[in-house]
Amino acid sequence: xxxxxxxxxxxxxxxxxxxxxxxxxxxxxxxxxxxxxxxxxxxxxxxxxxxxxxxxxxxxxxxxxxxxxxxxxxxxxxxxxxxxxxxxxxxxxxxxxxxxxxxxxxxxxxxxxx
Amino acid sequence: xxxxxxxxxxxxxxxxxxxxxxxxxxxxxxxxxxxxxxxxxxxxxxxxxxxxxxxxxxxxxxxxxxxxxxxxxxxxxxxxxxxxxxxxxxxxxxxxxxxxxxxxxxxxxxx
Numbered sequence: 546x547x548x549x550x551x552x553x554x555x556x557x558x559x560x561x562x563x564x565x566x567x568x569x570x571x572x573x574x575x576x577x578x579x580x581x582x583x584x585x586x587x588x589x590x591x592x593x594x595x596x597x598x599x600x601x602x603x604x605x606x607x608x609x610x611x612x613x614x615x616x617x618x619x620x621x622x623x624x625x626x627x628x629x630x631x632x633x634x635x636x637x638x639x640x641x642x643x644x645x646x647x648x649x650x651x652x653x654x655x656x657x658x659x
Numbered sequence: 660x661x662x663x664x665x666x667x668x669x670x671x672x673x674x675x676x677x678x679x680x681x682x683x684x685x686x687x688x689x690x691x692x693x694x695x696x697x698x699x700x701x702x703x704x705x706x707x708x709x710x711x712x713x714x715x716x717x718x719x720x721x722x723x724x725x726x727x728x729x730x731x732x733x734x735x736x737x738x739x740x741x742x743x744x745x746x747x748x749x750x751x752x753x754x755x756x757x758x759x760x761x762x763x764x765x766x767x768x769x770x
């Protein structure tokens with residue numbers, strides 16, 4: 546069955562370190578998204594990609610970067626981790642078929658920056 | 660004004676009752692609307708999508724869309740304790756595939 550997987554599921558890192566969260570999907574979807582979820586803020590869009598070599602900033606992109614070298618993967622990099630980036634991170638993917646853009650989520654990565 | 664707004668709740672309903680969850684959005688050209696259910700500590704799970712005005716039914720769930728009022732709702736009939744979760748409304752626009760989420764409404768169904 547097609548799926549979307551994130552790794553690691555849990556990560557503790559120190560302030561100032563570079564961290565990369567992996568996201569891999571086997572749906573062959575064009576669109577991939579990274580969100581963070583914090584209490585009181587819901588899901589906020591960090592970066593998204595509509596296809597290979599395409600990346601776009603979301604509403605909370607500062608301090609994060611992504612790259613899309615193939616259809617299956619969209620890794621999220623925190624260039625210099627800060628305590629404000631402690632959060633739960635979700636990756637999602639969707640197929641662009643006109644109005645049919647239902648997105649499916651990975652299991653999430655809980656990141657703690659100490 | 661937030662792009663997608665929901666009452667955070669909690670909304671408490673007795674088992675067997677109808678739960679009504681509401682969502683408003685600000686982008687008038689939005690075309691696709693989704694409801695996700697999220698259990699505590701889990702990832703969001705898509706339960707309903709709706710693209711045109713009116714009602715769409717799937718089992719115990721009914722999504723309602725009113726584009727003129729920029730309003731979308733989710734009705735859960737015969738609510739069960741297992742429906743207790745946070746329900747997220749999501750919207751995307753006419754020329755974008757990115758989903759914007761509301762903050763979610765926490766639903767509690769008590770026996």
